[in-house]
Amino acid sequence: MDIELAKQEFTSFANLYLSKEDKKSSDYKNSLRKYNHSFRVMNLSEKIAQSLELPKEEIELMKLCGLLHDIGRFEQGMKYHIFEDQKSIDHGDLGAEILKKDNLINKFAMTNQQDIIKVVKYHNKYIIPKTLPTKTRFYIDIIRDADKIDILYSLSTEELIYENDNKTISDEIFKQIKKKELVNKINIQSSIDWVVVDLAFVFDLKFKKSFEIMKEKNYHNKIINIYSKKIKKKDDLKKLEEIRILINNYIEEMLTC
Ligand SMILES: [Fe+2]
Structure with a gap:
């Protein structure tokens, strides 16, 4: 496994799609x-x-899985012009199929291919089958943490923006985040629900390092600050503050245990 070569192959793969699109x-x-x-x-x-x-070999494997985890996104974007799986296709399943097709995976690695395919397939699932081998599940957990942290980074820098649709935080979504657990996307009804669903990612993080990064980078507080300025409904502002306290306390808790 040569990660430098894999990066080049990944760039060539992405360019097959990017080169077909109008840059604007x-x-x-x-x-x-x-x-x-x-x-x-x-x-x-x-x-x-x-x-x-x-x-070292497993660190390299994790780097490769991180690089490839969203390989299905390019095909999804080109075909459906949307990244919402519920409205298009499951991008984890699609990515796994793409890697298997014509043995594309051979371009990235000749070893651990099954693990790589499984990580790509399951990295985005709300529920992960209990039947997966322990080691595979461990790899999936690492990529899921990394993925979630970067989505929170994107929101905190406004690289990713959920445009205000003036709707409120849905009851079901708020009820679920208060249980300090991952929120099911099927209940999303507004753009601010998307923000809450992403903030709830913190409650699904598995590794101490992930909590250290969250505390150091403060993405969740930055996101809440941004969206508190965008929304006007007092009830939602109050809910966001409740979520802020919940997350800050949870991070502290996870860092001390
Ligand atoms: Fe991702």
Whole structure:
């Protein structure tokens, strides 16, 4: 496994899609955003793997999985012009199929291919099958943490923006985040629901390093500050403040245990 070669192959793959789009189009910008996200998730996966003191080969494997986890996004964007899986296709399943098709995966690695395909397939699932081997599940958890942290980064820098549709935080979404658990996307009804769903990612993080990054970078507080300025309904502002306290306390809790 040569990560430098894999980066080149990934860039060539992404360019097959990017080169077909008009550089001013939102499809191009969205795909480019996913391309940059892939590299950042690769770096975050490396950091988490290092913190777990994994052997060098496994750190390389985690970097590769981070780089490839969203490989299905380019096809999804080109075909459906949208990244919402519920309205198009499951991008984890699609990515796994793309890697298997014509043995594209051979371009990235000749070893651990099954693990890589499984990480790509399951990285975005609300529920992960319990039947997966423990090690595979462990790899999936690393990539899921890295992915979630980078989505929160994107929101905190407004690289990713949920445009205000003047709707409120849905009851079901708020009820779920208050349970300090991952919120199911099927209940999303407004743009601010998307923000809450993403903030709830913190409650699904698995590794201490991930909480250290969250505390250091403060993405959740930056996001809440941004959206508190955008929304006008007092009830929602109050809910966001409740969520802020919930997340800050949870991060502290996870860092002390
Ligand atoms: Fe991702």
